[in-house]
Amino acid sequence: MITSINPADGLPIGTYDLHDDAHIERKLAAASLAQKEWRKKPVEERVGLLVAMAKALRSGKGKYAEMITREMGKPLAEAEAEIEKCAYNCDFYAEHAPQYLADEAVASNATESVVAFDPLGVVLAIMPWNYPFWQFFRFAAPAFAAGNGAILKHANNVPSCALAIEEIMREAGCPVGLFATLLIEPSKVAGIIEDHRIAAVTLTGSTEVGAIVASQSGKALKKQVLELGGSDPFIVLADADIEEAARVAVKARFINVGQSCVNAKRFIVEDAVADRFVELFCAGVAALKVGDPMERDTNIGPMARRNLLDTLHDQVERTVASGAALRAGGHPIERPGFYYAPTVLDHVTPDMAAFREETFGPVAGVIRARNADHAIQLANDSEFGLGSALWTRNLDHARTLARQIEAGAVFINGMTASDPRYPFGGIKRSGYGRELGVYGIREFVNIKTIWVGPAKAAALTPKTAQ
Known part of the structure; x- marks a missing residue:
């Protein structure tokens, strides 16, 4: 039964x-x-x-x-x-x-x-x-x-x-x-x-x-x-429209309560603009309404099952214990159902759970890159290769970098999404x-x-x- x-x-x-x-x-x-x-x-x-x-x-x-x-x-x-x-x-x-x-x-x-x-x-x-x-x-x-x-x-x-x-x-x-x-x-x-x-x-x-x-x-x-599975990188270079990138990043991570293979999960941002991105991103996350999913103004409903929430919380705790900075959330919400607070982890590094593992829920990890080449290196340092996003105003450079990203799709100045017009799928695991x-x-x-x-x-x- x-x-x-x-x-x-x-x-x-x-x-x-x-x-x-x-x-x-x-x-x-x-x-x-x-x-x-x-x-x-x-x-x-x-x-x-x-x-x-x-x-x-x-x-x-x-x-x-x-x-x-x-x-x-x-x-x-x-x-x-x-x-x-x-x-x-x-x-x-x-x-x-x-x-x-x-x-x-x-x-x-x-x-x-x-x-x-x-x-x-x-x-x-x-x-x-x-x-x-x-x-x-x-x-x-x-x-x-x-x-x-x-x-x-x-x-x-x-x-x-x-x-x-x-x-x-x-x-x-x-x-x-x-x-x-x-x-x-x-x-x-x-x-x-x-x-x-x-x-x-x-x-x-x-x-x-x-x-x-x-x-x-x-x-x-x-x-x-x-x-x-996927642990999609969302790469933000220093010459990107930071305000627009941060706005889209909130939706890219938290749509469907963060429970999608092609949600953006690893936010890889060049050092020069990382503080500004995190500030704008956290402001967008703070504006999300957590509540009854039947109410039309709710942005974040419950996670689908209790065991998924427990797994996600364990990943957050291990990441913070490894030295990441908790900027928002980081805990289950005390109410009936399986609610988890929208969470932002900053200064995530490749040895941490939020980088290595797929975080299937409302948790975002921000990774800081020295430059564009380092950002691509970090993006590819994953067992997954489903989707990816790349933000920069230099479209010629973007097209060159897109060829270097190990993923089934690269969305330049947009969020990864499935569309009947385009093939959808991944590589690696x-x-x-x-x-x-x-x-x-x-x-x-x-x-x-x-x-x-x-x-x-x-x-x-x-x-x-x-």
Whole structure:
């Protein structure tokens, strides 16, 4: 049985029965059968499902946003934006999938040889709680457009969101069986990955879980896309617009209560402007309202689970004990629920927890760099490589430095964000593969060469045919 907890007060919302082996078998069989028919439909017909998905998301936006906020604590305005982003992603792929999946001609001596993009089959999607709708629809829109089916194993602290996704797919007219949500314990995942009806696996989650799933998928020779942890650098050079950089830095760190793989986490600032940046940054943090996530002016709601809060507080305490200066916060808030004070740690160094580890919550670490080269060195001194931001007025210099940053994305004079137009993913222990853009839709396809040689010039005569 799964119990859903409201992180704003720590009280149970509801309980849900786990699906048994017989249910899992029925869903896998149905998905395999439905996908075999779905793949036969032209992409121009398949994208109609995406249009309907977007409509269902928007029509239920208020209901689904409140569900997100109750179940994982995201401020309501951010939850509404999450639903709208899901709908936009569906619209985007509905428009662009036919182009992205069109056969590509190959210049050769053969006639009309092409590269084609065929679906792989049924994909197992293992999804996290921090963006309970976006993480799924980010994957699902291109996957369905490409002709695949999907089985969702969601995080067990967001079961109502997981079942609501199934409701949305039904409302959108998804073919029966093509998609299913499974409420199961993590111990069941390995068996599903091994099942011959699962063609591939996508996971968004922690690096530790990613390593386990990669091992299981590799053993079964199944394709994987892994979007894992991050400790994104937010680099501020001396010639940057410091006021704007500090303003954006507050949002980049504290959106979603700091619980995102691509939140900025390490603020690497040149010495010459570090004091001014910290002053402005702390003023912005002080202006954040901590409170009930259902109230529209709340900026910081609760963290999603008690154990996440405890882990974060331990990281803060270890960092301060190692010599970092505590500029703001640094403690749980005494109220019902799982609230942590927005925290700024200054003079963080590479030997400290807030530098080495992913801080998944409302905690920012400021690291001081001697110059631009030292800033890049510090940025790359991490096991992670998901996103990054670079602030400078010298755009030519920025483009040069961006090539040196070890990350899946570099945002110059802006905050890292996912967008359907651009590929999204990481390197190093942040995972591999890409979502979104043309590269995302081609992750779960068979990139097939179809070579066509010249036809024989001489036709068979009736006599030779005998």
